[in-house]
Amino acid sequence: MIKTSRIVYLIFLIKLTISQIHHRRSDITLNTEKLNQLGSQGQLLLRHIALTTHSCGIAEVPRFRRKFLKHSSATCNDGSPSGYYIRKSHGSSKWIVFLEGGWYCFDQISCSERLRMMNDYMSSRSWPRHRKGSGILSWNPEDNPYYFRANMVIIPYCSSDSWSGTRNSSSKSRDTVSEFSFMGSLILEEVIKELLKKGLRNAKKMLLVGSSAGGTGVLINLDRVADQVRKRAPKVEVRGVVDAGWFLDNEPFKPSPCRDAYTCSPTVGISKGVEVWKPRLPEECVQKYPTEIWRCYFGHRVYPSIKTPVYIIQNLYDAAQIKVDNVFSGFGRSEMGSDQWSYLLRLGEEVKLSLKNASAVFASACVSHDILLKSEWHKMEISGENLAKSVYCWEESNYGDRDRRESRSSCKHQLLDSCPWPHCNCSCPKWRFHGTNEINQYFMKNLAKVMGIEPSKMENIHLCGY
Numbered sequence: 001m002i003k004t005s006r007i008v009y010l011i012f013l014i015k016l017t018i019s020q021i022h023h024r025r026s027d028i029t030l031n032t033e034k035l036n037q038l039g040s041q042g043q044l045l046l047r048h049i050a051l052t053t054h055s056c057g058i059a060e061v062p063r064f065r066r067k068f069l070k071h072s073s074a075t076c077n078d079g080s081p082s083g084y085y086i087r088k089s090h091g092s093s094k095w096i097v098f099l100e101g102g103w104y105c106f107d108q109i110s111c112s113e114r115l116r117m118m119n120d121y122m123s124s125r126s127w128p129r130h131r132k133g134s135g136i137l138s139w140n141p142e143d144n145p146y147y148f149r150a151n152m153v154i155i156p157y158c159s160s161d162s163w164s165g166t167r168n169s170s171s172k173s174r175d176t177v178s179e180f181s182f183m184g185s186l187i188l189e190e191v192i193k194e195l196l197k198k199g200l201r202n203a204k205k206m207l208l209v210g211s212s213a214g215g216t217g218v219l220i221n222l223d224r225v226a227d228q229v230r231k232r233a234p235k236v237e238v239r240g241v242v243d244a245g246w247f248l249d250n251e252p253f254k255p256s257p258c259r260d261a262y263t264c265s266p267t268v269g270i271s272k273g274v275e276v277w278k279p280r281l282p283e284e285c286v287q288k289y290p291t292e293i294w295r296c297y298f299g300h301r302v303y304p305s306i307k308t309p310v311y312i313i314q315n316l317y318d319a320a321q322i323k324v325d326n327v328f329s330g331f332g333r334s335e336m337g338s339d340q341w342s343y344l345l346r347l348g349e350e351v352k353l354s355l356k357n358a359s360a361v362f363a364s365a366c367v368s369h370d371i372l373l374k375s376e377w378h379k380m381e382i383s384g385e386n387l388a389k390s391v392y393c394w395e396e397s398n399y400g401d402r403d404r405r406e407s408r409s410s411c412k413h414q415l416l417d418s419c420p421w422p423h424c425n426c427s428c429p430k431w432r433f434h435g436t437n438e439i440n441q442y443f444m445k446n447l448a449k450v451m452g453i454e455p456s457k458m459e460n461i462h463l464c465g466y
């Protein structure tokens with residue numbers, strides 16, 4: 001059935017594939033340096049090869065399939081079953097388990113509002129049957145050169161508790177949110193239990209990854225998940241990757257009344273949350289802050305208690321941190337005041353300082369929030385070091401594979417931007433400012449003013465080198 005020309009073409013493709021794609025045990029990664037040398041023609045061809053060989057016999061890109069935890073008592077806020085989305089890849093011994101983010105709620109008002117505005121974050125009733133993966137969950141080797149082939153799981157966030165809670169709605173309590181369950185930590189445990197049965201127990205490595213509140217969830221749960229996996233499958237190595245989940249419990253720029261989840265400062269919001277979520281937090285951290293266990297949701301507080309290797313990705317000027325710190329409370333003012341400006345500069349310094357002890361970190365001086373599910377995640381750079389490559393390199397290091405010839409000593413994973421203001425570095429490319437919300441636009445306009453740049457020209461330049 002196959003024509004001769006096709007066979008010739010196929011042999012050519014296979015040869016090229018072998019020379020350009022590293023075949024490491026059962027996992028394949030793309031050599032992006034060689035890829036760049038090939039130019040655009042070569043890249044297109046290679047992409048085609050990677051897709052065709054790796055989806056061999058599959059007509060379309062497989063999507064993630066929804067699975068409910070039907071017989072589990074760990075439910076979403078509203079009592080509907082929790083669950084996960086899975087896309088298996090039989091040739092790979094790596095698993096990525098991704099925790100979604102999306103803020104939180106902590107009392108009757110904030111949770112009722114959330115139920116109305118963000119129903120899928122509290123209930124599984126209208127979760128779609130299938131989902132697509134993007135960024136580090138993408139099937140496309142061009143967007144995801146190091147992990148496109150891994151087994152992947154998305155656990156949707158439907159507990160509104162930063163993945164920390166164990167609270168059953170039917171448990172007796174006198175607080176005001178008794179109609180809701182907050183079982184984030186239990187949901188994660190139940191999903192891992194099920195994944196172990198579905199092949200995770202035969203894996204070599206599992207990465208627990210999360211963005212925003214999901215990133216905080218990784219910090220809080222990582223050691224317990226690693227223990228849980230180790231008990232059932234001692235050969236699986238567990239590591240964590242935290243994206244935009246390293247928040248500061250600092251003083252906000254301006255205090256604001258705690259009316260809802262978005263205006264309430266995180267220290268106040270989280271401290272209300274721990275009253276109702278019945279959180280499960282790392283024991284060592286709780287012992288350190290017995291009367292303020294809410295501190296354990298903040299990266300630099302909980303980090304010293306974490307034993308499992310974890311990679312921290314955090315913008316020095318995280319957009320969510322800027323929001324909750326209420327820096328732009330004078331929103332509508334036409335100019336950014338020098339007080340706002342110096343607060344921001346200090347924030348960047350504080351975040352950097354808080355990351356000083358982190359052994360694997362990528363902290364760019366950009367105004368942005370989460371990055372891992374964006375297709376640009378593999379283009380981020382600090383001092384010429386690429387984020388995706390750095391994560392991969394770190395994750396592969398000390399793999400316990402002493403036969404590996406390839407040296408990983410070139411692998412840098414303590415990357416902190418050193419330039420002194422928001423978006424100052426050429427490694428903050430334009431796209432990180434584009435498609436942004438009104439806060440960023442306001443911010444950009446003011447930044448231009450401070451820096452003596454005509455705001456209308458901001459669209460076309462990098463904010464670096466000034």
Ligand SMILES: *[C@@H]1O[C@H](CO)[C@@H](O)[C@H](O)[C@H]1NC(C)=O
Pocket residue numbers: 073074168169170171186
């Ligand atoms: C929550 O409470 C219900 C009713 O008492 C019980 O059946 C269920 O097992 C509980 N779930 C958890 C996770 O404790």
Ligand SMILES: *[C@@H]1O[C@H](CO)[C@@H](O)[C@H](O)[C@H]1NC(C)=O
Pocket residue numbers: 300353354355356357
């Ligand atoms: C870093 O670790 C040292 C020693 O454990 C500790 O004293 C210090 O407070 C830590 N710094 C930060 C910013 O967490």
Ligand SMILES: *[C@@H]1O[C@H](CO)[C@@H](O)[C@H](O)[C@H]1NC(C)=O
Pocket residue numbers: 382383416417418419420424425426427464465466
């Ligand atoms: C960008 O940051 C790097 C270090 O992260 C520094 O070496 C470089 O000078 C910075 N560039 C600018 C334009 O500030």
